[in-house]
Amino acid sequence: MAKKPSDFSLWVEGARLRTLPLAIAPIIVATGIVNTLQSFDWAKTLLALAVALFLQIGVNYANDYSDGVRGTDSNRVGPLRLTGSGTFKPKTVKLVAFAFLALGGLAGLALIALSGLWWLLGVGAVAILAAWFYTGGKRPYGYAGLGELVVFAFFGLVAVFGTVYVQYPKLFESNEVKLITAPGAIGLGLFAAAVLMINNIRDIETDAPVGKKTLAVRVGKNFAKA
Numbered sequence: 001m002a003k004k005p006s007d008f009s010l011w012v013e014g015a016r017l018r019t020l021p022l023a024i025a026p027i028i029v030a031t032g033i034v035n036t037l038q039s040f041d042w043a044k045t046l047l048a049l050a051v052a053l054f055l056q057i058g059v060n061y062a063n064d065y066s067d068g069v070r071g072t073d074s075n076r077v078g079p080l081r082l083t084g085s086g087t088f089k090p091k092t093v094k095l096v097a098f099a100f101l102a103l104g105g106l107a108g109l110a111l112i113a114l115s116g117l118w119w120l121l122g123v124g125a126v127a128i129l130a131a132w133f134y135t136g137g138k139r140p141y142g143y144a145g146l147g148e149l150v151v152f153a154f155f156g157l158v159a160v161f162g163t164v165y166v167q168y169p170k171l172f173e174s175n176e177v178k179l180i181t182a183p184g185a186i187g188l189g190l191f192a193a194a195v196l197m198i199n200n201i202r203d204i205e206t207d208a209p210v211g212k213k214t215l216a217v218r219v220g221k222n223f224a225k226a
Contacts, residue, residue: 010080010087010088011082013079013080014060014080014081014082014093015060015061016057016060016079019056019060019195020053020056020057022056022155022191022192022195023053023055023056023155023159024049024052024053025188026052026155026156026159026160026184026185026188027045027048027049027052027159027163029160029184029188030048030159030160030161030162030163030164030167030181030184031045031163031167033160033164033177033180033181033184034163034164034168034171036180037168037171037177038168038171040167041167043114044111044115044166044167045163045167047107047110047111047114048111048162048166050103050107051104051107051108051111051124052104052159053104054100054101054103054104054107055100055104055128055131057100058097058098058099058100058101058103058131059097059101059131059132061082061093061096061100062094062097062101062131062132062134062135062136063134063135063142064081064082064083064084064093064097065090065093065094065097065136066134066135066136066140067081067083067084067135068081068082068083068084068090068093069083069090070135070210071084071210072206072207072210072212097132101128101131101132104127104128104131105124105128108120108124108127109124112166115166115169117166117169120162120166123158123162127154127158130150130154134147134150142212142214143211143212143213144213145213145214145215146215147196147200147214147215148193148196148197149193151189151192151193151196152189152190152192152193153189155188155189155192155193156185156186156187156188156189156190156192156193157186157189160181160184160185160188160189161178161181164177164181197215197216197224200214200215200216200217200224201216201221201224201225203216204216204217204221204224
């Protein structure tokens, strides 16, 4: 008889650890760019990494909750969904999602305080809202086919340019630094969007009937693969 998975192992599975490299890669690339120009700051790097990881795990749990209560995950294939499968109460999954988003916010606040760039509070707030409203709220943008666009922006442009900028803001007074940073930001953004597209291609048959009009659903499987 197979041993029943522990609650901890189920929460780990629900965190979708396979998606975390998408959050880690922009920090590594940005830090590498900074290190070619001058020494990078370890504290700022680790805080940026904490922001990326906490928000990624938070959005994974938030998606699990929102898709689960909408009924989107009722007949899904693929990895376990904590809410849709009935493994945990929706309220519990929602609270865990909020906890990780809050941890990401606190790490971001520490990074902003360390760098003195208080205007970035607005960027952080938008990032947290984007994490929740991907599948949450009355009109989630993930259900309107805008997921890939937002993922490109946050996993590419915001993550890479932002990490370079908070390290040494004065570096961005040079157009050369912006040009050096752009390929990594664009490349990683496109790669993250492609990963989301692949996930959505898998779910076309279950997303379309429940009104989740991802980009893959809108353009069809063949164009989505292309």
